[in-house]
Amino acid sequence: MTLLVATQVRHLFGGLCAVADFNLELQAGQLMGIIGPNGAGKTTIFNLITGVYQATEGSIRFNGTELVGLTPHQITALRIGRTFQNIRLFRDLSVLDNVRIAHYAQANYSPLEALLHIGRYRREEQRIIDNARRLLAIFKLEHLAGETAKNLPYGLQRRLEIARALAIDPELLLLDEPAAGMNPNEIDQLMEFIQWIRAEFKLTILLIEHQMKLVMGICERIKVLDFGETLAEGPPTAIQNDPKVLEAYLGEGPVG
Amino acid sequence: MNIALKYCWNELLEQAWLVPVLLLIGFGLAFAIPEYNWLNKYIQLVLMYIGINIILTVSLNLVNGYMGEFSLAHAGFMAVGAYTAALLTMKVLPVAAYPVLFPLAVLAGGMVAAVMGLIVAVPSFKIRGDYLAIITLAFLMIVKSVIENIDYIGGPRGIPGIKRLTTLPWVFFWTVATVWMIRNFVYSKYGRGVLSIREDEIASDLMSVNTKRVKFLAFMLSSFCAGVAGALFAHLLQFISPRVFDIIKTTDVLIMVYLGGIASIGGSILGATAYTALMELLRPSTMAALLDWLPEFVFNPLNQYIIQNLGVWRMVIMPLLLVLVMLYWPRGIMGQREFRGFIPRRDRVAHRRLNDPGEKP
Numbered sequence: 001m002t003l004l005v006a007t008q009v010r011h012l013f014g015g016l017c018a019v020a021d022f023n024l025e026l027q028a029g030q031l032m033g034i035i036g037p038n039g040a041g042k043t044t045i046f047n048l049i050t051g052v053y054q055a056t057e058g059s060i061r062f063n064g065t066e067l068v069g070l071t072p073h074q075i076t077a078l079r080i081g082r083t084f085q086n087i088r089l090f091r092d093l094s095v096l097d098n099v100r101i102a103h104y105a106q107a108n109y110s111p112l113e114a115l116l117h118i119g120r121y122r123r124e125e126q127r128i129i130d131n132a133r134r135l136l137a138i139f140k141l142e143h144l145a146g147e148t149a150k151n152l153p154y155g156l157q158r159r160l161e162i163a164r165a166l167a168i169d170p171e172l173l174l175l176d177e178p179a180a181g182m183n184p185n186e187i188d189q190l191m192e193f194i195q196w197i198r199a200e201f202k203l204t205i206l207l208i209e210h211q212m213k214l215v216m217g218i219c220e221r222i223k224v225l226d227f228g229e230t231l232a233e234g235p236p237t238a239i240q241n242d243p244k245v246l247e248a249y250l251g252e253g254p255v256g
Numbered sequence: 257m258n259i260a261l262k263y264c265w266n267e268l269l270e271q272a273w274l275v276p277v278l279l280l281i282g283f284g285l286a287f288a289i290p291e292y293n294w295l296n297k298y299i300q301l302v303l304m305y306i307g308i309n310i311i312l313t314v315s316l317n318l319v320n321g322y323m324g325e326f327s328l329a330h331a332g333f334m335a336v337g338a339y340t341a342a343l344l345t346m347k348v349l350p351v352a353a354y355p356v357l358f359p360l361a362v363l364a365g366g367m368v369a370a371v372m373g374l375i376v377a378v379p380s381f382k383i384r385g386d387y388l389a390i391i392t393l394a395f396l397m398i399v400k401s402v403i404e405n406i407d408y409i410g411g412p413r414g415i416p417g418i419k420r421l422t423t424l425p426w427v428f429f430w431t432v433a434t435v436w437m438i439r440n441f442v443y444s445k446y447g448r449g450v451l452s453i454r455e456d457e458i459a460s461d462l463m464s465v466n467t468k469r470v471k472f473l474a475f476m477l478s479s480f481c482a483g484v485a486g487a488l489f490a491h492l493l494q495f496i497s498p499r500v501f502d503i504i505k506t507t508d509v510l511i512m513v514y515l516g517g518i519a520s521i522g523g524s525i526l527g528a529t530a531y532t533a534l535m536e537l538l539r540p541s542t543m544a545a546l547l548d549w550l551p552e553f554v555f556n557p558l559n560q561y562i563i564q565n566l567g568v569w570r571m572v573i574m575p576l577l578l579v580l581v582m583l584y585w586p587r588g589i590m591g592q593r594e595f596r597g598f599i600p601r602r603d604r605v606a607h608r609r610l611n612d613p614g615e616k617p
């Protein structure tokens with residue numbers, strides 16, 4: 001089943017064409033990587049999918065629903081979770097609240113019930129806090145539940161951001177450079193971790209990454225962007241040997 | 257403190273009956289004090305002002321503290337509530353025969369103010385920070401000049417002869433009701449939405465928070481409470497005019513918010529109480545009465561040069577206090593922290609400052 005389809009997506013920032021003629025077909029359960037040099041338009045594609053920017057042209061469909069024109073929270077509520085290249089946690093809030101906030105769309109009670117703490121409020125809040133703690137436990141952050149997010153070390157902040165994205169209960173998870181700032185050892189752990197959450201939460205994953213080791217190691221398909229244009233797409237082995245890619249992006253010879 | 261004692265104290269704070277019992281005692285006192293004249297009339301009046309200011313402070317804190325905007329419109333919402341309620345009790349509701357109808361007028365004042373809150377919420381979708389502050393200031397000025405230009409409601413002269421319907425029990429009731437609602441709102445998905453908007457609005461939207469809806473609700477609730485406070489205020493002062501609800505009134509509330517500390521209900525209650533009491537102390541009559549016991553040769557010059565001029569000094573002290581608090585004490589009495597008793601049990605583990613009293617860089 002095709003989960004995400006982007007057709008002829010184009011996005012301009014003023015005169016700058018950040019994304020041109022972008023096409024994508026993502027099958028449910030797939031793990032796809034997007035690579036490309038800085039400024040290639042990778043993050044912009046995530047922002048187009050999640051509604052931060054409106055595509056200038058083209059269509060993006062998720063489970064048959066057109067995403068172009070929807071607001072970010074509507075798109076997120078369709079079960080698309082994401083992380084950010086530069087961590088964007090709610091820094092002054094607690095770890096637990098960071099995860100609870102992402103339950104907003106699932107919390108099924110009205111403003112009146114919230115104002116009086118009646119009706120569905122109690123049951124829903126209990127369910128949310130239980131689920132948030134379950135996620136924190138899975139991510140080994142439970143003992144930090146009451147800690148202010150900004151006090152966490154960098155690596156844990158990255159982990160918390162993924163936990164928060166999973167609180168959306170996503171079908172599709174978008175990871176923007178999850179290995180940024182990690183050493184080779186940590187990257188190995190992250191690769192295992194991504195494959196584990198993918199199986200555990202039955203996720204389809206689209207990830208942007210610079211670390212070739214990670215991309216080549218876990219992605220089933222890879223898309224190469226350069227200056228907003230798609231250079232190549234295919235399985236890792238094909239990408240590694242694609243002359244266009246080698247020439248334009250990888251430059252110094254085969255990668256591994 | 258003795259460990260056993262501390263344990264007992266903590267146990268006591270955990271009891272489910274504690275809050276209802278305290279409320280019952282409070283209500284009892286609110287009825288008994290005026291009934292049996294336990295405190296003199298002036299102190300009773302101050303108590304009522306404290307209650308009204310608590311409502312104003314907690315509700316402004318929702319927007320300025322929890323949401324992180326800087327609204328200056330609060331006195332405008334207060335004016336809307338005051339005028340609506342005053343007109344109702346004077347022209348529509350037969351409150352003379354049925355004083356029990358008074359809460360209807362207060363409720364109506366709050367609801368009309370809440371509708372006005374929507375008007376300020378709409379620009380907040382697009383505009384934040386300083387620019388939104390200017391828009392709220394414009395709103396305040398528009399409210400004032402609209403009132404000044406409607407002759408039916410007294411224009412710049414205002415409305416005299418409002419019935420004195422605000423009593424200590426009513427103030428107590430409305431204070432408890434509004435603070436309770438705001439506290440409930442804060443500890444719900446909407447309240448967390450408000451906090452996440454303050455932290456990072458785009459990330460908030462991307463975590464499924466309907467930011468527009470949350471802003472609507474927060475502005476409406478905040479202005480509703482301001483309207484309620486205005487209605488109570490009008491029926492206590494018995495006279496309202498556009499001048500009563502100018503920028504000075506907003507500044508008063510701002511000081512109470514920042515003195516008490518942002519994003520804290522307990523802080524707002526303390527801030528409002530402390531500031532109201534301080535301002536009352538700085539009244540010439542109060543100060544003179546308090547220092548009465550001094551020997552005459554000290555009291556007389558003091559009275560002549562300082563005490564009688566306190567009215568002027570208040571206007572100096574007030575803005576100065578705001579500047580000083582914001583510069584040197586940005587956290588106020590309990591910024592970002594909360595009384596344990598105000599936090600629903602379920603939320604306590606998530607409340608950052610309980611486990612993290614020290615500010616780490």
Ligand SMILES: Nc1ncnc2c1ncn2[C@@H]1O[C@H](COP(=O)(O)OP(=O)(O)O)[C@@H](O)[C@H]1O
Nearest residue numbers: 013016018036037038039040041042043044045
């Ligand atoms: N909000 C924006 N306004 C203007 N230009 C932008 C904006 N965001 C990104 N760009 C530009 O679009 C191009 C693609 O950026 P981006 O998607 O962040 O690249 P990548 O993630 O691949 O490094 C860059 O040239 C960048 O400068």
Ligand SMILES: [Mg+2]
Nearest residue numbers: 042043044085
């Ligand atoms: Mg990027």
